[in-house]
Amino acid sequence: MKKKERQQRVLDEVSINRKVSSNFLSEKLKVSEDTIRRDIKELDQKGMLTKIHGGAISNIQKLYHYNEDIIYNREEKILIARKAISLVKNNMVLVMSGGTTNLMLAKLLPKDIKLTIYTYSLPIAMQLTELPLAETIFIGGKIHRSSMVTIGIDVIQYVSNIRANICFMGVSAIHHNTGVTDEGYEVSLIKKTMIKASEKIVYLTTSNKLNLSHNYDVCNTTEIDTIITNLDLKDEKLKPYISAGINLI
Template identity: 75%
Template structure:
């Protein structure tokens, strides 16, 4: 029996019984306990089971898990998300748009946060299921394949009946003249609807989205309550927005 095979059997045993001992596995698989311990250690490191004194127990496995490595500029997005999270308080009603920055935000939310969150992004909704105290409401509609968000009149309609404390809107493009713009017409309307439904509108913008302009208006600078960026305090671009009257975090 090869190592891979044996480790698969270890996993099988662990998932059949809730817990297995090293001595039991050693006898069943005809290898020394040391080998079993080494197997358990490896599988534990891979997250496939949990090592305990005497053997191993099964771990609650996630059906889905995502590949953070492929998120462009992940570090920067994490910093932005953390700043944004500082604006959240227990008990709030929140609306979150799509995008990987907001996905990071969803992931980084404190596990003990109690809140109601509306979203129309599939990955974000998936992520939020890992937060036990967050009530997630998914806004249905036609799914846009690449961005994995729902779009369409249904979403806008739904948002018109929602009242939230705060919304976090991912920015596609921002410049000082046109303000925030978007590539898609439907998405621009959804973002407007989010703003209308919320007391406070917070926009999350990575540096590569600044000084860019797309076709469809979302809002002008005056309508931005708070802008969260990853720019340095003494950066001239940052000053430009502050001078235009925007609160920049």
């Protein structure tokens, strides 16, 4: 494993776990602890993590606490996030909805990537502060306490003026007949505006959100371009989506 790839893996593990030991990283990456310690020292000097005795912590841990216990299906979301990263290129403009799958994407974006990223999710905006070359724009408004996203007409008006290359959309429910739906009316309106503001919409969903429907429409099936899931593309659960002409990753 080359140095650049190894150091990115170190950053990924720190982002995911918030705090990691040198011993854990040594075993995970199959290199010596001395190599890991040198990597941590170098990454600390670059401001990409914080070196502590016996390991490293995420810089954001010093600024903001987010309850990691609510991230269910953690490994599935890591897999989805890594698939999504393959679509991201330098100098893109992204817009990200809320949700813990998008939070995982924010955690795992390469630290050396140059992006402009808009989001109305407070946890995601705070996580994105760890990207030194990315410009993060948090879209302010009334904060919805349970999901820590902003809602309201101000958010909708702001999003309507964005021109993004990719929208990464978290999903509450998606069905091959009814399309994408959401539990909240105000959030559904914001997501509709995000769709209009973006060239490409990528829906990130764990398999437990497939074949479900909620009360408020976000988009119909014909408007779905790309879905990223944790499933193998040969999985039976994905056949109706393939038949509907949806691109799956």
